[in-house]
Amino acid sequence: MQLEKKTMKFLIQSYAILVSPSLGQPLNDTNNDLSVTFDDGSSGGDDSSRTMSGSINKNQTIRPLVPLRNELHDFMIANFHVTAMCDDCQNALIGIVRQGFVCQRCKLICHPDCMEKISTSCRPSIKDRNRPSLLDQHIVRIPKAGGIKKGWSKYQLLNLQTKLLFYELSSDKDQKITWPQPAFIIDLTDDEFTVSSVTSSDAYHANKKDVSSIFKISVLKVSSPKQFQHTLILTNNESEKNQYVNMLSDLSSKVKTLKQTGSTRGANFIAKELFDTSKCSSLKETTAAVILDQDRIIACGEDGLYLLDISKDTSTKLSDKRVHQLSVISNGELLITLAGKQRTIRLQSLKSLIEHPLSSLDNKIIETKNSTTFAIHSISLILCVAIKNRILVYQLFSTPKPYHYSFIREFNIIQNVTYLEILTININQTEQQILWYGYPSTFVAQRLDQQCPSVSLLRDEDPTLQFFRDKPIEALRVVPVTNSSSINELLLVFRELGIYVSCSTGMRTRHRELMWTALPISTAFSDPYLLIYTEKSVDIYDVPSATWLQSLPLSRTRSLTSDGCICLSHDSELLNHHSKLLYLIQKTNLNPLLNVPERASSKSLATRGGRFRVGSSVVGTIKSTTSSSIAPISGPKDFTHISHLGKGEGLQIISGLKQVSPTSTLSSINHSNSGSTLNTNNRRSLISGPQNFVHLTHIGPSDISTFASDLSTTNTTTNKAVISAPMNFRHQVHIGHNDEIDQLNNTNNSRKGVIYEQQTNSVPLKQQQQQQQVTSSGNSTLSSQSLSFKDEDDSDQPLE
Ligand SMILES: [Zn+2]
Ligand SMILES: [Zn+2]
The missing domain is CATH 2.30.29.30 (Pleckstrin-homology domain (PH domain)/Phosphotyrosine-binding domain (PTB))
Structure with a gap:
């Protein structure tokens, strides 16, 4: 992990670049300045409206995206619980929720991307015909x-x-x-x-x-x-x-x-083996890691902290305490850990820890007991710690040693915080540290440098986002969308899908939603790529174009760093069946952060379902x-x-x-x-x-x-x-x-x-048994309704 990685800069600036309102492209932001209204996320329903820059403007309205339409059909977004194929492009529908549209009359199924261009006429009668199931x-x-x-x-x-x-x-x-x-x-x-x-x-x-x-x-x-x-x-x-x-x-x-x-x-992306955990069994359940230099990483084991030398293939135990999260800043000088049974934040000189392993000269921040996660800004040395629904903010000092800290302020949040990250953002030519945090169905931006209200990034006005309020969806990560034309867009990564919003208004910027192939077990961001780790694969998405580019056949793998370059894989088909620390890197990357020695291939080759000759x-x-x-x-x-x-x-x-x-x-x-x-x-x-x-x-x-x-x-x-x-x-x-x-x-x-x-047969209109469940959450009704369809011919319908 780059020590400076959190210094992601993206400008919040007015932009009036008229981008084609086609799918997958950012729409024109109708608000060209920052004087737009925001919800106060921390007050939960407080109607005081404020701007990102602190001024108050209650009059300006923000227009939501106009819902997609097709004149010929009566399409509604649907949650599919069976495999489905798009009637237009013949490709599979993927995702956890909202995978596609279904015509309410003729039961035509299509991708959200294909919906507008469908030109076949709506023929409701065709659904009665007997046709083979998919x-x-x-x-x-x-x-x-x-x-x-x-x-x-x-x-x-x-x-x-x-x-x-x-x-x-x-x-x-x-x-x-x-x-x-x-x-x-x-x-x-x-x-x-x-x-x-x-x-x-x-x-x-x-x-x-x-x-x-x-x-x-x-x-x-x-x-x-x-x-x-x-x-x-x-x-x-x-x-x-x-x-x-x-x-x-x-x-x-x-x-x-x-x-x-x-x-x-x-x-x-390709994967290289970093470390075989059979050499150090307590690393089998590693939760986090950081890169120290080109040869060494620090990883949290089940029973402590380990220094791994990749070139020598050795491990050294540094600490006995169970570490849940760690960060290294100030050129490798300061080690910050969330550690121990009491889950407190500890500050420690990494240099002296490496020189004297197992010494316990750490500086505990006692009031951070039971913390869930922390975020550190490596330049300003601002530390934020989430403890259930509170966020404590500290200023750290690199000198004099041992590390000092001072409490700055506390934020009270309406729900327990699950995600925390500090990013530097340029507003009106001044860099500002913005704390991003997430709780179910919501991300909030909070300026750290002045008394300023927080800004909720999902707007209640948008009728297409009703489903977020019907069922809480875990907020996983905020990703800045960096591309050449505008840097005013964010991708909000939720457990079940990804949504693009404007950084300045909090409104959706694109109709396209990112669909995962399965529920993520962890996520990572390596600009411009979003990495989604699922039980079955590591899927790589290009954030600016909202496209699924690559799928690595690594099952049961999760990221140990926020950029995803180090991950732990329990893939049972890996050589020798040991869980491995892997290094994910772009094949063309000429300046890798780690010198990973090339390892010779073993003779045995794994095959799906056993050994392969x-x-x-x-x-x-x-x-x-x-x-x-x-x-x-x-x-x-x-x-x-x-x-x-x-x-x-x-x-x-x-x-x-x-x-x-x-x-x-x-x-x-x-x-x-x-x-x-x-x-x-x-x-x-x-x-x-x-x-x-x-x-x-x-x-x-x-x-x-x-x-x-x-x-x-x-x-x-x-x-x-x-x-x-x-x-x-x-x-x-x-x-x-x-x-x-x-x-x-x-x-x-x-x-x-x-x-x-x-397809017409696969969704007949009888809302009786659970032959095929299609849950529709319609834009027009603003409600979610669950429809169960029964097929005419039970014997041919294998569905439950
Ligand atoms: Zn399609
Ligand atoms: Zn139709």
């Missing part, structure tokens, strides 16, 4: 814990842009989703992502006849020592497996191309055995992309699989080709494989079917005569895997229809 689709099997010997578990595989989400289905007959959060996530943007078919030596204990239906996905788990996560996936049949392999490898290569050309904004698997080569995989144009080796993968493009891969029913076979796939007069051999002879060319366009879904139909109208022999095998030419178009044609041929006549039916 649960019947995209079912794959993954080995149980302990390996293939123990059998396979059923999962539903959905995708969200470049992430594959696996939702576990219960093993009983009705296959209900056990929890509508993914059981694990695979990120296709991983640099080392590979997908391949397997041989019988890869799937050692698998049934012989299953081997041809199994494929394997590998992603990097830890980069030093290098450790992959291999996931074996059993599909319904060989042709389905080949489709998955082709589609995923195709998509992965597109993503890689985008990364190489630098056209995507990307996080590229490397054997003769052909990792990285994608071979399909179906004849339909012989493409009309062979794979280019060297080319430049001009156009890029758009949202949803290529990512409809999973939904593309819908064309092939679980029982479909190779012959049915070939059948879809029979509309074309070209057979595989003809295609092959049409154009020989180019080795060197430039891309001009990239085929979209509609283009490809046009192209295919153009070919079909032309007589094969004519084609042959007209076009001889060229050896040197420029491509106008490039065709992907042949499978794409098959699916796309079907797209127009089946895909839309199938999805539409399935």
